[in-house]
Amino acid sequence: MLLQLGQVPAIIVSSPQVAKEVMKTHDVVFASRPHFPPAQIISYNYRDIVFSPYGDSWKQLRKICVSELLSAKRVQSFQSIREKSKIYSLMYGITSRAAFGNRSRDQEAFASVRGEITKLMSGFNIADMFPSVGLLQWLTGYKSQVEKLHQEADRIVKNIINEHKKRKATLKICKIGDDEDLVDVLLKI
Structure with a gap:
């Protein structure tokens, strides 16, 4: 069944x-997501694993994610976190610890900003129903809210990356080990 939600076509699969x-x-035809202005802002013009269109770039991102973040050894190392965490914070806790390690003081701030972004992007907004009317993004204040949260997330991630670089320079970590997190791996790549 095909529904038209404003200018956005939606296919309902019922069997x-x-x-x-x-x-x-x-x-492959359904693998890419539709144009979504807030996602474009948050994902640096669709360059992340979630909103990236299906293709070589997405495949490379997926490969890194599967081999470094979702490997059996890495998942096993976070068993105690999974057992202690509440369901809501589980996703953010495991992901941020696996990505940023235990060392970052900005993890909670990052999880909070990501939560706000998720709430904002998952809620109903009339501008989402009419993406060709860019003025609606401005009139509703939606775009400025997304940009503000994006800038805050960028600031936090920049701090986390700088902490990792400083730590690496201080400790002269050269080999792959259990102490590495996803940020360390990505900095190497």
């Missing part, structure tokens, strides 16, 4: 047979 067609047979 197992059609779901199989979409998810298996035609998965």
Whole structure:
């Protein structure tokens, strides 16, 4: 079934047979996400793993994520975090610890900003229904809210990256070890 939500077409898959067609047979056709201005801001023009269009760049991001963040050894190392965390904070806690390590003092601030971004982007906004009317993004204040949160997230991530660089220079870490997190791996790459 095809629904038209403002200017945005939405396909509703209501049978197992059609779901199989979409998810298996035609998965590449449905792999990319539609244009979404807030996501474009947050993801640096769709350059992250979540909003990146299907292609070589996305495949490379996925490969890094699977081999470094989701490896059996890395997932096992966060068993105690998973057992102690509440469901809501589980996603942010595990992801930020795996990505940034235990050393960053900005982890909680980053998780808070990501939570605000998620709330803002997942809520209803009339501007999302009419993406060609860019003026709606400005009139609703939506774009300025997203840009403000994006700048705050950038500031925090920049601090985390600088902490990692400083730590690496101080400790002269040259080999891959259990003490590395995703930021260390990405800085090497």
